[in-house]
Structures are given as structure tokens and as C-alpha cells.
Amino acid sequence: MPVLPSPPIEVERFVKIYKTVPAVDGISFSLAAGSITGLLGGNGAGKTTTIATIMGLITPTSGRVSVLGADMPKQRYRVLHRMNFESPYVEVPMRLTVRQNMTVFGKLYGVADLRERIAELGRQLDLTEFLDRPTGRLSAGQKTRVSLAKALINRPDVLLLDEPTASLDPDTADWVRAHLERYCRERQATVLLASHNMAEVERLCERVIIMKRGRIEDDDAPAKLLARYGRRTLEEVFLDVARGSALSEAAQ
Amino acid sequence: MSAPAEEAYALSARRIGAMMLRYWYLLRSSWPRLLDLVYWPTVQMVTWGFLQYYIATNAGFFARAGGTFIGAVLLWDILFRGQLGFSISFLEEMWSRNIGNLMMSPLRPIEFVAALMVMSVVRLSIGAVPVTFLAIGFFGFNLYGLGLALVAFFFNLMLTSWAIGIFVSGLILRNGMGAENLAWSIMFLFMPLTCVYYPVTTLPVWLQPLAWALPPTYVFEGMRELLIHHNFRGDLMLDALGLNVLLFAGGLFGFLKLLESARRHGSLMQTGE
Numbered sequence: 001m002p003v004l005p006s007p008p009i010e011v012e013r014f015v016k017i018y019k020t021v022p023a024v025d026g027i028s029f030s031l032a033a034g035s036i037t038g039l040l041g042g043n044g045a046g047k048t049t050t051i052a053t054i055m056g057l058i059t060p061t062s063g064r065v066s067v068l069g070a071d072m073p074k075q076r077y078r079v080l081h082r083m084n085f086e087s088p089y090v091e092v093p094m095r096l097t098v099r100q101n102m103t104v105f106g107k108l109y110g111v112a113d114l115r116e117r118i119a120e121l122g123r124q125l126d127l128t129e130f131l132d133r134p135t136g137r138l139s140a141g142q143k144t145r146v147s148l149a150k151a152l153i154n155r156p157d158v159l160l161l162d163e164p165t166a167s168l169d170p171d172t173a174d175w176v177r178a179h180l181e182r183y184c185r186e187r188q189a190t191v192l193l194a195s196h197n198m199a200e201v202e203r204l205c206e207r208v209i210i211m212k213r214g215r216i217e218d219d220d221a222p223a224k225l226l227a228r229y230g231r232r233t234l235e236e237v238f239l240d241v242a243r244g245s246a247l248s249e250a251a252q
Numbered sequence: 253m254s255a256p257a258e259e260a261y262a263l264s265a266r267r268i269g270a271m272m273l274r275y276w277y278l279l280r281s282s283w284p285r286l287l288d289l290v291y292w293p294t295v296q297m298v299t300w301g302f303l304q305y306y307i308a309t310n311a312g313f314f315a316r317a318g319g320t321f322i323g324a325v326l327l328w329d330i331l332f333r334g335q336l337g338f339s340i341s342f343l344e345e346m347w348s349r350n351i352g353n354l355m356m357s358p359l360r361p362i363e364f365v366a367a368l369m370v371m372s373v374v375r376l377s378i379g380a381v382p383v384t385f386l387a388i389g390f391f392g393f394n395l396y397g398l399g400l401a402l403v404a405f406f407f408n409l410m411l412t413s414w415a416i417g418i419f420v421s422g423l424i425l426r427n428g429m430g431a432e433n434l435a436w437s438i439m440f441l442f443m444p445l446t447c448v449y450y451p452v453t454t455l456p457v458w459l460q461p462l463a464w465a466l467p468p469t470y471v472f473e474g475m476r477e478l479l480i481h482h483n484f485r486g487d488l489m490l491d492a493l494g495l496n497v498l499l500f501a502g503g504l505f506g507f508l509k510l511l512e513s514a515r516r517h518g519s520l521m522q523t524g525e
Contacts, residue, residue, distance in 0.1 A: 016518075018517065018518060023518075048521065049521075052518065052520070052521050055356045056355075056515075057356060057518075057520045058516075058521070059512075059516045073515060077262070077358060080357060080358040089349070089352070090349055090350070090353055091348060091349040091350060091353075092348075092350060092353065093274070093348040094348060095277075095278055095281045095348075096274070096277050096278065096281065100273075100274075103270075103273065104270050104271075104273055104274040105270075105353070107266055107269065107270030108270045108271075108357045108359050109357060110267075134281070150353070
């Protein structure tokens with residue numbers, strides 16, 4: 001019988017307790033290769049802890065988190081070169097030019113054709129004319145595109161995105177989403193996306209995991225969630241889950 | 253060693269070079285950063301140089317002990333600037349909120365430390381080398397006249413500065429920017445104990461064993477021995493080296509443990525105060 005490859009991201013009974021406070025309380029899920037999954041939840045739901053653990057920045061209290069078959073964070077160096085992430089809470093150095101930042105990160109990730117890759121990302125993300133400008137002198141939208149370029153520099157197989165379009169105007173946000181969609185389709189990359197923007201999640205994600213107080217409250221395709229909760233938008237579903245009202249009422 | 257552990261300690265010259273490039277770009281982009289490297293060592297050297305000049309013309313002993321103050325100032329600066337050069341490069345990552353990017357990249361902690369060590373030498377060279385030439389011009393004190401002894405002094409002082417810089421960086425990773433002040437001030441704890449400007453015998457007897465437990469004490473004693481009695485004490489340098497190896501290993505071990513603790517406590521995601 002052929003051995004099936006392990007899912008790109010696999011979380012099994014993952015628990016994280018800070019001192020005595022449980023941030024994540026025994027969640028399990030796995031993501032299929034080439035899928036885009038949304039991770040939703042209010043503040044303190046455990047999204048950031050989950051993503052940080054998948055990135056290898058946090059050690060689980062118990063349970064297992066693996067990426068591309070490697071246990072995180074123990075075996076992270078086997079796979080970190082095939083992953084990347086973008087978050088508004090982490091920045092690339094502002095005094096360095098865009099090209100300098102791309103060069104440094106490209107070398108850290110071992111990108112072979114770095115010069116061409118930087119030029120390619122410049123074209124794809126409309127950054128060519130800014131490549132030799134200090135990153136700190138760019139607009140918020142341009143900086144987000146630089147962060148995205150950093151996240152894509154190594155053509156990652158697993159991409160973790162935490163609020164990728166936060167604080168962007170609608171046009172730039174839409175542009176970023178379109179680029180992400182194209183990248184994932186072409187590269188067959190697996191993406192886990194944490195966002196408070198429900199329209200973004202509805203557009204990009206084929207699956208949505210909703211967390212609340214460290215647990216998974218629901219997990220399904222957006223259309224199925226809408227049907228199950230009897231709602232028209234994912235935002236309404238999210239509010240139902242967040243306020244703990246919903247499923248029973250919807251069923252009634 | 254198990255496979256994951258081997259991967260964690262594997263070194264890549266490419267990744268170390270990438271980090272050095274990052275700091276070099278930063279230095280190049282900011283003249284205040286470059287000026288900061290030079291101006292304080294210059295002020296120190298000039299102030300202490302004039303003090304030494306004044307004392308030497310009024311006291312027989314100091315006339316014979318030519319250069320001990322300026323020598324001490326310059327060697328102290330190697331120790332202090334070496335640690336500060338290491339810590340500031342590390343702090344640049346915290347200030348720019350880039351530490352998450354690095355910790356999530358394939359960069360190993362050992363490679364990060366190696367790049368910071370090299371950059372501390374680069375920063376020190378930019379700051380201290382011009383000052384040593386000024387010392388020749390102003391006071392006729394030629395640090396390079398110490399010859400091979402200077403190499404032994406420099407190597408020992410850099411090892412100490414790295415060990416302390418590595419440990420302080422671990423404390424900041426684990427405890428956030430609340431621990432930043434340690435990077436600026438910790439070396440001053442060593443100043444009275446390592447007897448930079450006076451012999452160990454000046455200390456109370458009960459404090460002397462503590463002074464001898466610190467590697468820089470041997471360097472400053474060795475410097476005075478060389479300048480006053482023209483005698484290079486290789487034994488002191490070997491003792492300092494032995495202690496430095498222990499201190500460096502302890503600093504690195506502490507850094508790795510603090511990093512591990514930061515992963516357990518989620519501190520790498522919260523690098524603020």
C-alpha cells in the first residue's frame with residue numbers, strides 16, 4: 001500500500017499554557033497541500049499563538065505541531081527554508097533599501113538566483129522603481145508589498161499570513177489578495193491566513209477554522225458555514241460564534 | 253548528537269555573511285551611527301591623556317609609568333566597545349522589530365552570534381583604530397608599541413566582551429526591551445573589579461579573589477607590568493584565556509537556554525517592554 005505524504009501542516013492535540021493561563025487548549029487540524037485556510041477568532045482566541053508555534057517561535061506545552069513532516073520547533077531547521085510569513089507585527093529593517101533587504105533575506109533563505117528573483121518580485125509586486133529606496137520612506141501600501149516580497153523571496157511551500165492587508169486601503173488590499181491568489185495557484189503553496197477581515201477570508205479561503213478561547217469552535221468551507229448558521233456573510237457567522245449564540249438558534 | 257541538534261548547530265558562511273551584510277548596509281546608511289563609534293573613545297582618550305600628562309609632570313612614579321592611563325583607557329575601550337558593538341547590533345534587530353523575521357528564517361542562533369561577534373570587531377575597528385593614532389599624535393603613546401602583547405590583550409578582552417554581550421542578548425530575548433539597559437551598563441559593573449586603572453592590591457583583600465576570577469583583571473595587570481617593568485607576563489594571558497574559555501562557554505550556554513525559555517514563554521512574539 002502506498003504511503004501517503006504527511007499534510008504540509010498538522011496540528012495534533014496542541015496545548016499551550018502560559019504560566020497557568022491556557023492560550024490554546026488541545027486543538028487538532030491538518031491542512032491539505034495547495035490549500036488556503038483562514039484562521040478566525042477574536043482577540044485572545046489563540047490564533048497568534050497557533051501561528052507562532054507553526055513557525056517554530058513557541059514550544060507547545062503538549063501535543064504535536066508539524067510542518068512538511070518536521071516537528072516544530074525541534075526539527076524546524078529541516079523546513080524553515082521552505083516556509084515564510086508576513087505579519088504587520090514584524091517589520092523588515094526600515095533604513096535598508098528594498099533591494100538590500102531582499103538581498104539579506106534571499107541569502108538567509110539560500111535563494112540561488114537572487115538577483116533575478118529580486119527583479120522578478122519587483123515586477124510582480126510593482127516595486128521595481130522603489131528597489132533602491134530606503135524601506136522606511138515608502139508608503140504603508142508599498143511597505144506591505146515589501147513585506148510580501150520578503151515572504152515570497154524563497155518561493156515558500158508553506159506561507160503563514162497574519163493580517164496581510166491590515167491598514168491598507170481597499171485598492172491595495174485587493175491588489176495584494178489577487179497576488180496571493182495567483183502565487184498559491186501557480187506554486188501550489190499551502191497558506192494559513194489569520195485575519196479579522198471576513199470579506200478577505202471569504203474571497204481567499206476554501207476552508208475556515210474559527211477559534212474561541214483557545215479551542216476550535218467550527219471548521220468548514222465558507223459556504224457550508226453560511227448554510228449551517230443560516231447567515232449570509234462570514235462576518236455574521238463569526239459574530240454568532242464569538243457571542244456564543246448561534247448554532248442552536250440557527251438550527252431552530 | 254541527534255539529527256535535529258546537529259542541524260541547529262550547523263554553520264553556514266552564507267547566512268553569517270548575510271547578517272554581516274545587513275549590519276554593514278545599516279552602518280553605511282547612517283553617518284550618526286558611524287560618528288557615534290568614534291567620538292566617545294576620542295573624548296575618553298583625550299581627557300585621560302591630559303590627566304596622565306599632568307600627573308606625570310608632578311609625580312616621579314607616574315613619570316616612570318608612562319602610558320598606563322592612556323593604555324588602560326584604550327584597553328578598557330576594547331572591552332567596553334567590544335561588548336557594546338555586539339549588543340547594539342543585536343538591539344538594532346529589536347528596535348527595527350526584525351527579530352521575528354530572523355528567528356523564523358533558517359538562520360541558526362550560533363550563526364547569529366557569529367555575525368554579531370564579527371560585527372563587534374568591525375565596529376570596534378572603525379571606532380578605536382583612529383583613536384589609537386590620535387593617541388600617538390597627542391601624547392606620543394603608541395599602543396602598537398606593545399607588539400605581540402597587544403594581540404594577547406586584544407584577544408582576551410574581545411572574548412570577555414563577546415561572552416557578556418551574548419549573555420545580555422539572551423536576557424533581552426527572554427525578558428524584552430525592559431532588559432535593554434543591561435546592554436549599556438553591565439560592563440561598568442566590571443570596571444572597579446577588573447582594576448582597569450589601579451593594581452589588584454589596591455582592592456580590599458576579601459575582594460581580590462573576585463577580581464582574579466575575571467579575565468580582564470589579568471589583562472590590565474599584564475599591561476601595567478609591561479609598561480612599568482617592561483616585562484610581558486605570558487602566564488597572566490594564559491590564565492585570562494582559560495577563564496575566558498569558561499566565561500564564553502557559559503555565556504553561549506546561557507544564551508541558548510534563554511532562547512529556549514523565550515520559546516517556551518512566547519517572548520519571541522512579544523519583544524516590547
